[in-house]
Amino acid sequence: MKKLLLPLALLSIPAALVAAPAANWVKRVVLSPIGGHVTGNPAAATKLVEYVSYTCSHCAHFVAEASEPLRAQYISTGKVSAEVRNAVRDKYDLTAALLARCGGAARFTGNHEALFANQSAWMDRLIAYDRDAEKPTDQIPALQDIGRKTGLYALMNKRGFTNAQLDACIANPASMKQIMAMTDEAWNKIKISGTPGFTVNGTRVEGATWAAVQAALPPAAR
Numbered sequence: 001m002k003k004l005l006l007p008l009a010l011l012s013i014p015a016a017l018v019a020a021p022a023a024n025w026v027k028r029v030v031l032s033p034i035g036g037h038v039t040g041n042p043a044a045a046t047k048l049v050e051y052v053s054y055t056c057s058h059c060a061h062f063v064a065e066a067s068e069p070l071r072a073q074y075i076s077t078g079k080v081s082a083e084v085r086n087a088v089r090d091k092y093d094l095t096a097a098l099l100a101r102c103g104g105a106a107r108f109t110g111n112h113e114a115l116f117a118n119q120s121a122w123m124d125r126l127i128a129y130d131r132d133a134e135k136p137t138d139q140i141p142a143l144q145d146i147g148r149k150t151g152l153y154a155l156m157n158k159r160g161f162t163n164a165q166l167d168a169c170i171a172n173p174a175s176m177k178q179i180m181a182m183t184d185e186a187w188n189k190i191k192i193s194g195t196p197g198f199t200v201n202g203t204r205v206e207g208a209t210w211a212a213v214q215a216a217l218p219p220a221a222r
Contacts, residue, residue, distance in 0.1 A: 034178065065210045
């Protein structure tokens with residue numbers, strides 16, 4: 001009995017009929033031209049920018065309250081991207097901002113959220129550190145000293161980074177330049193009134209809560 005051979009054209013499925021896997025926008029993090037970390041679809045119609053300071057308790061509260069609903073309800077749809085930019089207030093904030101960038105864009109979200117989740121612990125140690133008269137005077141050694149003596153390095157060690165890697169992150173001139181550029185933009189160009197500060201498609205949001213940000217996002221963004 002002969003086998004029935006079908007024409008190859010009948011065996012092949014047109015590419016247009018094969019469903020492409022949906023993009024996982026929540027997991028996509030890329031650098032913006034100014035050096036911020038953009039989560040989501042870079043071509044999203046709605047672009048949310050958050051200016052943060054790691055020594056800001058209101059920023060920690062926003063991250064704890066807003067991160068999950070923002071990802072689940074908005075970023076995952078591909079209609080909204082959320083970018084984190086720095087608005088540095090002090091040397092401790094600068095130290096944390098440099099450490100958050102360790103490991104590149106793929107590690108940023110975890111670093112960022114860990115720094116805020118543990119903020120009260122390392123902020124408590126800043127008080128004692130600030131009273132210490134013995135501190136390096138040059139900027140990079142001073143920031144590295146802060147990292148070692150306030151618990152920031154210990155926190156990042158738990159995330160898999162060695163002290164040598166953390167020292168290198170602190171001393172990275174490209175990271176420093178980007179953080180300073182975002183800081184200048186936040187305070188001198190956008191003129192945020194404090195942290196966290198937000199813009200939606202370039203327009204400054206009035207208010208610093210998740211409710212205020214959510215109200216500023218267009219209904220079509222869901």
